[in-house]
Amino acid sequence: MVTVLLCAAVCLCMLLGVLFFPQIRIGKLSVSSYWVVALIGAAVLLACGQADIVSFGKALIADTAVNPLKILALFLSMTMLSVFLDELGFFRHLASVVLRRSGTSQTKLFFTLYGIVSLLTVFTSNDVIILSFTPFICYFAKNAKIDPLPYLFAELVAANTWSMMLVIGNPTNIYLATAYGVDFLTYLRYAALPTVCAGAAALLLLWLVFRKKLSSPIEGEAEEIDIADPLQLWVGIGHLGACTLLLAVGPYLGLPMWIVSLAAVGSLFLFTLIVSAVRREKPKALCGCLKRAPWQLIPFVLSMFVLVVALSDHGITEGIAELFGASAPVWKYGPSSFLAANFINNIPMSELFAAILSSAEGAGLPAVFATVIGSNLGALLTPVGALAGLMWSSILSRHGVKFGYGKFLRYGALVSVPTLLAALGALQLAFLF
Numbered sequence: 213m214v215t216v217l218l219c220a221a222v223c224l225c226m227l228l229g230v231l232f233f234p235q236i237r238i239g240k241l242s243v244s245s246y247w248v249v250a251l252i253g254a255a256v257l258l259a260c261g262q263a264d265i266v267s268f269g270k271a272l273i274a275d276t277a278v279n280p281l282k283i284l285a286l287f288l289s290m291t292m293l294s295v296f297l298d299e300l301g302f303f304r305h306l307a308s309v310v311l312r313r314s315g316t317s318q319t320k321l322f323f324t325l326y327g328i329v330s331l332l333t334v335f336t337s338n339d340v341i342i343l344s345f346t347p348f349i350c351y352f353a354k355n356a357k358i359d360p361l362p363y364l365f366a367e368l369v370a371a372n373t374w375s376m377m378l379v380i381g382n383p384t385n386i387y388l389a390t391a392y393g394v395d396f397l398t399y400l401r402y403a404a405l406p407t408v409c410a411g412a413a414a415l416l417l418l419w420l421v422f423r424k425k426l427s428s429p430i431e432g433e434a435e436e437i438d439i440a441d442p443l444q445l446w447v448g449i450g451h452l453g454a455c456t457l458l459l460a461v462g463p464y465l466g467l468p469m470w471i472v473s474l475a476a477v478g479s480l481f482l483f484t485l486i487v488s489a490v491r492r493e494k495p496k497a498l499c500g501c502l503k504r505a506p507w508q509l510i511p512f513v514l515s516m517f518v519l520v521v522a523l524s525d526h527g528i529t530e531g532i533a534e535l536f537g538a539s540a541p542v543w544k545y546g547p548s549s550f551l552a553a554n555f556i557n558n559i560p561m562s563e564l565f566a567a568i569l570s571s572a573e574g575a576g577l578p579a580v581f582a583t584v585i586g587s588n589l590g591a592l593l594t595p596v597g598a599l600a601g602l603m604w605s606s607i608l609s610r611h612g613v614k615f616g617y618g619k620f621l622r623y624g625a626l627v628s629v630p631t632l633l634a635a636l637g638a639l640q641l642a643f644l645f
Contacts, residue, residue, distance in 0.1 A: 215262045215526045219519045222253030223556040230557075230596050231617065234606065246557065246602070247512035254518035263522035271521060272514075280517045282470040283390060284510055287383040289473035292505050293452045294340035296480060299500040300445045303332065303344040305437040318358060318426040325349075325363055326415055329370040335456060338375035338382055338591075339506065342368065342600045342607075350611040356430045360613055362422035365623055368604050369414050372591040373631065376584060377407040379469075380459060383509070383599075384562040384587035390469070391566040392580045396460045402581050405642045410589065410635035417627045444484060444497060451480040506599075509559075516560035520567050529567040538574025542643075545569075545579040546636045549586025550593070550628075558587040558598045578643050585635045592628035594621055 229245035236245050257263035272281055297303065306328065313324075333341045345367050353360030375381035379389045379399045389399050439445055455476035462472050481498055488495035523529050536544050545565070552561045565583045569575060591598030595605045595617065608615050 215522050216528060218257055218262055219523060222250065222519060225249050227555060227596060230602060244508055247508045250515035251511050254515035257518055257522050263518050264525055267525055268518055268521050280513055283387050284513055286386055286470040286473050288505060289477040290380050291337060291340060292477050292501050293455060293480065294336040295504050296497055296501045297448045298340065298344045299497040300441055300448065301437050301439055302445055304348050305439055308437045316429040318428065318430055321430065322362060322366060322426050326366050326370050329367050330374040330411060333371045333374040333381060334377045337380060338371040338600045341371040342604050346604055346607040350613060358430055359425050361615060362425050364608065366418050369418060369592055369627055372588055372598060372600055373410050373414050374407060376403050376588045382588055384558050385584055387562045388566055388580055388584050392569060394580065402577065402642050406585060406635040406638040409638035410631050413634035414627055414631045417630055421623065421626055444487065447483055448480060451476050513559060516563050520563045524567045530571040533568045533571040536572060541575040541579035542582045542636050542640050546582035546586050549583040550590045550632055553587055553590030554594045554597045557596060558590050562587050581639055582636060585639060589628055589632050589635065593624040
């Protein structure tokens, strides 16, 4: 009981921190509160003997798919491949070209933006798209003299819906899939239909919610974005494409996904260093990539893993698994993971549910994919639901765009709940055929 109370207190403090003091300032240094709270909570659990440091240490060196170090290596590597392209201006350039062709119609612009964000999310990740496109939309809307909210919320929805398609689209996909031994192609087989249905449902709902705001014409123009280094851009695109292909065939060749991604980012960085040395210039894209990589995920994921180890060692996750049972796993694990993500964030929720799934008998792949859906779409209900939502809200605040918790919840409920039902219904169909 003490373990449960301590873990609940850590999650509550993390939630309050996200809502009321997202940044902690120490002199000139500013850090995100969510991982600091998680780190302190993990330290308290270990100090009080409620979490076994030996069990945690064994998990870090275990040669298993659920090893948190392997999962972090895979996610950080894939993120850096995408951020490298963004440092070269790829995403903003592509958006600028497409948006410029939308003319003066906000309706055309809206559907175009949703399409391009969805497509790029499939092959990169939701976090990278949020970091890349949110500032662009803020600048573009200001220049075009239009309300940015329909586009910003559509971007958030598209990025956190289409991120379900491939295992690399979200760190929670990676964690849950590897924890249950789901390879790249098996993941795609069961995730494709729910993603398409959820994406279509979300687009329809977004249009119904914002259609009146999109009736006025566009007066401004898209931002001009030039690619300063085409050579490095094409090499970066080649590495991302080759890595995605190898992730698909790797399991059949005996290549773990984390090794494939690490090799790809290592090769790209080596090429960049060689080119910079030949040109006798600073590797700006590489430096920017290393600076922007989400290193805070390392202490956050490891700290939350301590909480999960504590709950598992005390039989809590087994109790939850027994409570869920084996019947109707799609409709138990989907909604519960969706709601849990909005109380403790989707990454710790995924770690917790992975432990629950390992204890569950008869739930199987339907429960795994229902949890994947909940972990992605949970980002659409409140900003707390995912790191992408937290980053999105932070960027909006820096650009002076007002989108408070209440407004987020109002729009989020209208879009996320029907989209969740569409995705879970499609998942149920996917396992019938």
